[in-house]
Amino acid sequence: MFLNALSELIQGASTPSISPIWQRDILSARSSPCITCTHNELLVAFLWKCRTIVLDLHPEEIVHLTYLINIRRKSFNFELPSRYYGNAFITPAALSKAGLLCSNPSTYICS
Numbered sequence: 001m002f003l004n005a006l007s008e009l010i011q012g013a014s015t016p017s018i019s020p021i022w023q024r025d026i027l028s029a030r031s032s033p034c035i036t037c038t039h040n041e042l043l044v045a046f047l048w049k050c051r052t053i054v055l056d057l058h059p060e061e062i063v064h065l066t067y068l069i070n071i072r073r074k075s076f077n078f079e080l081p082s083r084y085y086g087n088a089f090i091t092p093a094a095l096s097k098a099g100l101l102c103s104n105p106s107t108y109i110c111s
Contacts, residue, residue, distance in 0.1 A: 044067060
């Protein structure tokens with residue numbers, strides 16, 4: 001949206017066709033949710049475990065997993081205003097000792 005608005009201004013428009021709004025407060029941080037059911041979409045967790053095994057890290061070393069999820073078109077308890085230009089993503093994260101991650105079944109990652 002930002003780049004489209006910039007392009008419109010460069011091409012001579014006096015204002016962008018979609019006026020930006022600034023409502024960063026709608027994406028404020030909250031407490032992490034508790035997992036209450038089994039999730040079968042754990043490809044990232046599986047890759048994290050396999051990577052850790054291949055690296056042959058010390059069992060006590062802490063390994064991290066962080067990735068981005070775009071929430072702009074996701075279905076949550078809120079809806080972003082159509083004119084919201086800002087970033088809309090979350091960064092779930094997990095950490096574990098390498099030994100625990102490698103020696104436990106995949107269900108360990110999900111708990």
